[in-house]
Amino acid sequence: MTSLARKRQNRWNVVVNIVLIVLVIVWSIPIIGLLISSVRPQDDVLNTGWWTVFKGDGDFTLNNYRRVLGGRQATFTDAEGNVLRASGDNLSQAFINSFTVTVPSVIIPILIAAAAAFGFAWMVFPGRKLFFTIVVALLVVPLQIALIPILRDYMKIGLTGSYLGIWLAHTGFGLPLGIYLLYNYISTIPRDVFESAFLDGARPMVIFVRLVLPLSVPAIASLGIFQFLWVWNDLLVALVFLGGTSDVAVLTQRLANMVGSRGQDWHLLTAGAFVVMIVPILVFFFLQRYFVQGLMAGSVKG
Amino acid sequence: MTTIERQDKPTSSLIKLGRIAFSVLVLVGVLFVLWVGFIFLRDSNASQGIIAIIAIVWGVGGIALLFWVADWVVNRTSTATAKRLQPFIFVGPALIILAWYLFIPTVRSLYLSFFDAQSKNFVGLANYVFAFTDSKMRESFTNNLLWLVIGTGGAVGFGLIIALLTDRVKMEKVFKSIIFMPMAISFVGAGVIWRFIYSYKPAGEDQIGLLNAIVTFFGGEPQAWFTMPFWNNIFLIAILVWLQTGYAMVIISSALKGVPSTIIEAGRIDGAGEFRIIRSIIIPFIAPTLVTVSTTIIIITLKIFDIVFTMTNGNYGTEVIASMQYKQMFRFYHYGRGSAIAIVLVLAVIPVMWYNLHQFSKREGF
Numbered sequence: 001m002t003s004l005a006r007k008r009q010n011r012w013n014v015v016v017n018i019v020l021i022v023l024v025i026v027w028s029i030p031i032i033g034l035l036i037s038s039v040r041p042q043d044d045v046l047n048t049g050w051w052t053v054f055k056g057d058g059d060f061t062l063n064n065y066r067r068v069l070g071g072r073q074a075t076f077t078d079a080e081g082n083v084l085r086a087s088g089d090n091l092s093q094a095f096i097n098s099f100t101v102t103v104p105s106v107i108i109p110i111l112i113a114a115a116a117a118f119g120f121a122w123m124v125f126p127g128r129k130l131f132f133t134i135v136v137a138l139l140v141v142p143l144q145i146a147l148i149p150i151l152r153d154y155m156k157i158g159l160t161g162s163y164l165g166i167w168l169a170h171t172g173f174g175l176p177l178g179i180y181l182l183y184n185y186i187s188t189i190p191r192d193v194f195e196s197a198f199l200d201g202a203r204p205m206v207i208f209v210r211l212v213l214p215l216s217v218p219a220i221a222s223l224g225i226f227q228f229l230w231v232w233n234d235l236l237v238a239l240v241f242l243g244g245t246s247d248v249a250v251l252t253q254r255l256a257n258m259v260g261s262r263g264q265d266w267h268l269l270t271a272g273a274f275v276v277m278i279v280p281i282l283v284f285f286f287l288q289r290y291f292v293q294g295l296m297a298g299s300v301k302g
Numbered sequence: 303m304t305t306i307e308r309q310d311k312p313t314s315s316l317i318k319l320g321r322i323a324f325s326v327l328v329l330v331g332v333l334f335v336l337w338v339g340f341i342f343l344r345d346s347n348a349s350q351g352i353i354a355i356i357a358i359v360w361g362v363g364g365i366a367l368l369f370w371v372a373d374w375v376v377n378r379t380s381t382a383t384a385k386r387l388q389p390f391i392f393v394g395p396a397l398i399i400l401a402w403y404l405f406i407p408t409v410r411s412l413y414l415s416f417f418d419a420q421s422k423n424f425v426g427l428a429n430y431v432f433a434f435t436d437s438k439m440r441e442s443f444t445n446n447l448l449w450l451v452i453g454t455g456g457a458v459g460f461g462l463i464i465a466l467l468t469d470r471v472k473m474e475k476v477f478k479s480i481i482f483m484p485m486a487i488s489f490v491g492a493g494v495i496w497r498f499i500y501s502y503k504p505a506g507e508d509q510i511g512l513l514n515a516i517v518t519f520f521g522g523e524p525q526a527w528f529t530m531p532f533w534n535n536i537f538l539i540a541i542l543v544w545l546q547t548g549y550a551m552v553i554i555s556s557a558l559k560g561v562p563s564t565i566i567e568a569g570r571i572d573g574a575g576e577f578r579i580i581r582s583i584i585i586p587f588i589a590p591t592l593v594t595v596s597t598t599i600i601i602i603t604l605k606i607f608d609i610v611f612t613m614t615n616g617n618y619g620t621e622v623i624a625s626m627q628y629k630q631m632f633r634f635y636h637y638g639r640g641s642a643i644a645i646v647l648v649l650a651v652i653p654v655m656w657y658n659l660h661q662f663s664k665r666e667g668f
Contacts, residue, residue, distance in 0.1 A: 012576070013471070020467050023460075024480045030495045030544065031483070033512060037498065049510050100354040104361035111365055112395050119392030128389075131397060138404045140655035142605055144627060145644045146407035148414065148637055153402075162344060163357050172403025175396055204388055205373040233488030235608045240632070252490045256612050259494060266498055266510065273494035280486035288479070291486075292552055 038064055038270040045267040064271035068258075069095075089268065091275050093247070094254040098232060098279075100163055101242075101250050105170035105231045106224055112171065113178030114186070114220065118212050120179070121187035122194060123204065132183075138176040146172070147240050154241065161243045169241050170231050178223055185219035186212060222293040229280055251276045325375045332371045336364045368395075408648070415642035419635065429642035439643075442621045448535050449542070449603040449622065456543035458596050461550025466580060468551075469558050478555065482548035489545070489608030496541045497613060500527045529618045538620060541609055546602065550595045557591035558584065590661065597658040604651050623647050 036050045039060045052058060069092040119125075120132050150169065151160070159165035189212070197207050213220075235252040242248050249257075255269075255276050262268055284291050339360040343353065369391065376387045418425050433439050464481055468474045484492065501511035505524050509515040514524040527537050561584055569579045585592075607624035610616055616625045623643060631640035 016467050016470050017473075020464070020471060020473075020477050023464060023467075024477055027481050027484070027544065027547075029512070030499060033498065034495050046510065048508055049512070049515050051512075051515070096351060096354045100357050103358045107362045108365050111362075111369070112399065115369065115392040116396035119389050123389040123392065125386075125389035125393075131393065134405065135396075135400065136659070138400060139659060140652050141404050141408055142644075142648055142651050143404075144605070144624060145411045145641075145648055146403055147644075148631055148640055149407035149410040150403060164340060164343075164361065167361055168399065169403065172399050175400055176404070179396060203373070203377065204392070205370070208392070229486065233490075235488070235490050235611070236628070252488055255490050255494065259490075259497070259612050264501075266501070269494050270498060273491045277487050277491045280488070281483065284483060284486040292482075 034270050034273055037266060038274050040064075040267065042265075042267045045270070046264075064267045065275070068268055068272045068275060089254060089258055089272060091251065091254055091272055094249055094251045095275065097248055098250040098252075101166055101170075101238070101248075102228060102231045104163075104167045105174075106227045108167055109171040109174040109178050109227060110182075110220055110224055113175055113223075114182050114213060114216060115208065116175075116179045117182035117186045118204075118208050120183055135176055135179050139180060141176075143173045143237070147236075151240060160241065161248060163248065166238065166241045169237055170227075170234075173237070174227050174230070178227070181223055182216060182219055185216055189215055218293075221287075221290045225283065225287060225290050225293075228283065232280055321378055325378050329371060329375055332367060336360070336367070339364070365395075411641040411644050414637055415645050417638050419638055421637050425638060429638045430646070432639055433642050433646050438621055439623075439626060441619060442623045442626050445535055445620060445622050446604060446606070449539055449606055450600055452536065453539045453542045453546070453603045453606075454596055454599045456539070457546035457599050458550045458554075458592065460543065460547040461554050461595065462592070464547065464551045465555040465558055466584070468555065478548075478551065481551055484545045485548045487545065489541075490612050492541050492545055493609055493612035496537075496544075500537060502526045528614050528620075531619050534614065534618055534620055538609055538613055541613075542603065542606065546599050550599065553595050554588060554591060557588040561587045594658065594661045597654050597661070600654050601651055601658065604654070605647065623650075 033050050036053055037045050039062065040050065040053065041059055041061050041063070044058050048058070068089045070090065116135075120128060120135075150172075154160045154165050159168075193211060193215070194207060197211060202210075233252065235256060238250050238253050239256075242250065242253065255272050258265075258269060258272050339356075343357050343360065372391045372394075376384050376391060379387070414421050415429050416424060416426060418428075464477075468477050471477070487495075498510075499512045500514075502514055502524055503509055503511075505518075509518055509524055513527065518524055528534050530537075565583055565587075566579055569583050574582070605624055606622055607628065610620055610622050610625045611628070614620045616622070616629065624647065627640055627643040627647065630636045630643060
């Protein structure tokens with residue numbers, strides 16, 4: 001490489017880096033603004049822009065978090081040291097609700113999908129091809145179509161507003177993708193792995209639990225992360241099947257309610273939004289590899 | 303229990319009957335225990351945390367228990383029957399749930415879409431006429447088209463640019479992580495973040511919304527962005543672009559790694575500039591990936607709901623198909639119209655989805 005060419009190369013590199021840094025700043029500013037605003041006192045948030053903290057003036061406080069997490073009576077101390085009481089948004093309860101909704105809504109569909117994928121991949125039964133075709137066809141059906149009919153069923157049997165109802169709903173809507181992905185994975189497990197087990201007289205259930213599930217861990221992890229993100233961040237299914245204001249409302253519902261009722265209380269909305277975001281972001285940072293795989297795998301969800 | 307044991311035993315019909323009765327008893331017992339758990343969860347006043355833990359154990363454990371008991375019962379029948387029933391222990395639960403939650407609802411929604419608000423009187427195609435002629439619905443279609451073109455174009459465009467750029471620098475991983483992070487955020491959370499950015503105060507006051515602060519800094523008038531006709535749609539779409547660019551970038555980036563460096567080197571030796579190489583070698587090579595990413599984001603834009611619902615609730619001319627469907631169902635309780643709009647949405651999504659799935663099956667597993 002001539003020195004001229006190298007100089008050109010270097011100049012290119014500088015330009016590329018600068019463009020990238022600008023883009024990265026643009027992309028992260030919304031989150032930085034949210035985070036800073038969530039720890040500023042009410043008066044500051046409502047009267048000056050969050051970027052003014054970089055001038056060095058302004059205080060920081062955790063009161064916003066105390067209020068959004070607190071129940072009916074949130075107690076906190078203001079800037080002058082007075083103890084104040086105000087009605088909180090009880091996001092801590094919604095946080096527990098979100099977990100209660102999400103954990104089974106991830107595990108149940110994966111269990112059922114893995115069993116079905118094993119059945120479709122390695123067992124012989126009448127209608128196997130037809131049923132599998134229907135499962136794949138259901139991948140293209142958006143869940144919106146099921147909302148009214150399922151809600152009517154739920155009203156008849158009293159499942160509206162119950163955890164069981166929303167677990168089953170997320171299971172139903174997550175199954176086509178789950179079966180499809182796990183089938184792709186489980187059907188590629190070499191035949192001899194099962195054959196020796198079958199010859200030893202092991203029951204299919206034993207083979208499934210002892211061999212198939214452990215061997216499918218990478219696929220299950222990717223699917224699990226995708227389903228987790230999907231359920232945790234979902235608003236529509238929760239709105240329809242859990243109902244808007246009840247004690248079982250999840251984080252996304254509560255936050256949507258706060259937007260409605262506290263439209264301009266930015267000190268609380270920003271703190272609330274951060275509470276809703278924190279778990280997926282932690283998952284993102286600690287399980288990034290599975291996270292990416294999960295998103296790529298889940299890109300065909302209907 | 304092994305097969306050999308079973309064949310050696312002389313089974314009189316009485317013993318057989320007893321075994322069946324016992325199996326049924328166990329099954330009923332398990333179902334009863336699960337039912338008691340459900341009633342307890344529904345009516346209990348215990349503290350939230352305890353309920354949550356019991357609910358999780360009950361839900362997950364219940365499913366595992368049902369699988370196990372079904373397997374146990376089937377294995378108590380004769381070998382031939384067991385063999386025939388075995389596969390359905392595995393695929394049965396999935397088929398039942400899928401039938402209940404997706405297959406039958408699709409058929410029922412189609413049926414309901416030909417009836418009136420209370421699903422009592424047959425109205426023919428009236429709901430579909432509404433779906434295609436109502437002024438709000440026409441507005442939704444136009445807006446969805448806007449989402450589709452600008453949202454998809456923006457996310458894929460930025461994704462491609464960033465993927466191409468990060469491919470050439472040392473800090474690739476860091477840059478990509480930051481661009482990708484919004485993917486973890488819910489539409490509702492993103493809604494709050496961006497409402498704050500777009501927030502508006504009358505001229506003369508300190509602006510706390512970033513966009514108006516920038517506008518006034520350069521001497522402009524602060525604007526109420528959400529009520530600006532047409533442009534408010536663009537401001538909503540910007541949120542989607544911010545969220546989805548990371549997804550497009552990650553997929554495109556992995557495709558870029560697959561472009562053989564020998565071809566690129568050959569191009570360089572022939573004297574092609576960087577832009578020429580991108581246009582004539584790299585883009586054609588990753589074209590299938592670009593199509594897959596685009597179709598995936600197109601589907602998201604067609605079904606977009608949460609952003610509109612939390613930001614403007616469809617007011618000021620920002621209505622989209624999915625928000626119209628939600629309103630018809632849960633605000634006006636017009637089940638006929640709601641179902642018809644759902645069917646229209648399905649019909650719009652299916653061709654794209656089908657194509658996407660076709661592409662996906664060509665990719666090697668995952």
